Amino acid sequence: MVKGISGSDIAVPGERLTIGIFGKRNAGKSSLFNLLLGQDYAVVSSQKGTTTDPVRKAMELEGIGAVTLIDTPGYDDDGTVGSLRVEQTLKSAAGCDVALMITDGREDVLDRRWAEYLEARGATVVTVSKEEISEGGGFSSSARETVFSKIKVAIDARNTAEAPVTILGGLVGQGDTVVLVMPQDKAAPKGRLIMPQMQTIRELLDRKCIPVCVVPENLPAALGMFPSGPALVITDSQAFAAVRRAMSDVFGKRVEAEAGSSDTNTGTSARESMAWNTDAEVISDVIGGVPLTSFSILFSRYKGDIRIFKEGALAIDSLRPGSRVLIAEACSHRPLSEDIGRVKLPAMLGKKAGDGIIVDVVAGADWPSNLGGYDLIIHCGACMFNRRLVLSRIAEAQAAGVPITNYGLAISRLATVGK
Incomplete structure (x- = not known):
């Protein structure tokens, strides 16, 4: 927090x-x-x-x-x-x-x-x-x-x-079960969890919630453990599409089975209402009454300004061959074959806008003094930066008239999952 x-x-x-x-x-x-x-x-x-x-x-x-x-x-x-x-x-x-x-x-x-x-x-x-x-x-x-x-x-x-800012806001309460979907790829070194996952788990424990951590392959089995569904599902952005399919498969059947019943699941209905009324800005979807979000989307609010990031994600629709995108990473590391910022996002942007799109990548404290030449900035979740630095970069982008978003919202938009 x-x-x-x-x-x-x-x-x-x-x-x-x-x-x-x-x-x-x-x-x-x-x-x-x-x-x-x-x-x-x-x-x-x-x-x-x-x-x-x-x-x-x-x-x-x-x-x-x-x-x-x-x-x-x-x-x-x-x-x-x-x-x-x-x-x-x-x-x-x-x-x-x-x-x-x-x-x-x-x-x-x-x-x-x-x-x-x-x-x-x-x-x-x-x-x-x-x-x-x-x-x-x-x-x-x-x-x-x-x-x-x-x-x-x-x-x-x-x-x-100033009111305190937390990762989960009002999404969960004491005793709630939360399923966290955490792919263990090359970006997650053996024996370690990435920082957003670790911090989210810690906050859930501090709130006396029940975190259930799974890899995407085990998600259907995990969802089947809860008769009325968990209070929330949080996924890594890379697994958004797979998680949405799994939730639709499990909860879609449940919704169909309950449609003809006079017994309404008031808990799920209340949970859905709560999510959209108080924390709608960080909910990507509600499937079978269960809210779905991602670590990156949660960190959009925790580390920056999610409303500006959401507006920035819409600029993806206007990208064309020749458009120039800046990808900013908080930490410095050797690029991996599955690297989100240097491999996966550029590939997704190229598929959406065409092979002629220009992608520049900066890491750590490196940040262009002139942002005017960019059509979009995509920032990482900034788990290694403090909130003040991210807000400062957002202010610079706005002053230059350049849309800015983050990894999670960009991936959601590119996958047509985000709302």
């Missing part, structure tokens, strides 16, 4: 609160970074521009949770190489939940512009002057606590105004 913008109880990269430290060269960013960590991690010197690339470190903050702390190059750097360093600082800003700005306490045009920029990117800006945390040429004994206190106050204030 994303608790507003507080640190998560699940210490995975995409669930950590991200705190970036910003300021001019020699403002004391790296020294403050080390102070907050409680260790000499970043290089510190009196020479301007010592920090040439963002430095990241995961840590736990009492009362806040799991966070990623980022030390950034000074935003006043100049020259050819300096501009490249500032570009890295700009990239770091895109994913920051909290921007900790260290200044000399005086009014400064550049500091103000950066504060406005960071706020516009959705970060909560916390300003600390060197004077209030310094003593005798170094940090005061209370400096660390002063900074942590400021961060916590800012987070608490923002969380008061």
Whole structure:
């Protein structure tokens, strides 16, 4: 669960609160970074521009949770190489939940512009002057606590105004049985589950639900275990068509058998009504009264803005030979023969739009500075990114007038399953 913008109880990269430290060269960013960590991690010197690339470190903050702390190059750097360093600082800003700005306490045009920029990117800006945390040429004994206190106050204030975002929303309740369809292909290394599956299972357990995990081949047998059907079926996007067929086969027969009966399954009817009235945006279909969705669609809402993603998926219908599509992956990995972003999606797009379609793929922090040449952006589920970074990319796409969607909704549209 994303608790507003507080640190998560699940210490995975995409669930950590991200705190970036910003300021001019020699403002004391790296020294403050080390102070907050409680260790000499970043290089510190009196020479301007010592920090040439963002430095990241995961840590736990009492009362806040799991966070990623980022030390950034000074935003006043100049020259050819300096501009490249500032570009890295700009990239770091895109994913920051909290921007900790260290200044000399005086009014400064550049500091103000950066504060406005960071706020516009959705970060909560916390300003600390060197004077209030310094003593005798170094940090005061209370400096660390002063900074942590400021961060916590800012987070608490923002969380008061923001409702928590969860993976499952109002789809399930305590005691509900949920079937999760999880193909074990080459993209799922032996002995491990992919992150969206793991996080969804954890949330189901936290809610006291009963998760039933199966591969697609065993789905019919699993569905047959429940007389009135499970409360929800969640599938990997790649198995959407097969899962829909299996559900239709199992529940279609059941619906036909019950059609002439006076005993109506009120539980299923109520469940169907609940799904469409409160969480319709993440339901792809309702088959035999059982809602169907996918991990990617759930993460569309959890990590980004599902309504914008749904609108973006409609742009697939307009793709033609010569159209240009950007596919963005959060994690970096060696492409596999069954890779979704580099193999399967491009093939599906080519089949839909023609062989002349142009597909570019970026991974990790790589992201084009100019999106104007694209007709569509398809982002992965972003399990390795925090929500702030995904929302930042959505905002950039909208500013450039480029439709954006994600893997699950794109696959649903291409397979004519999504609604």
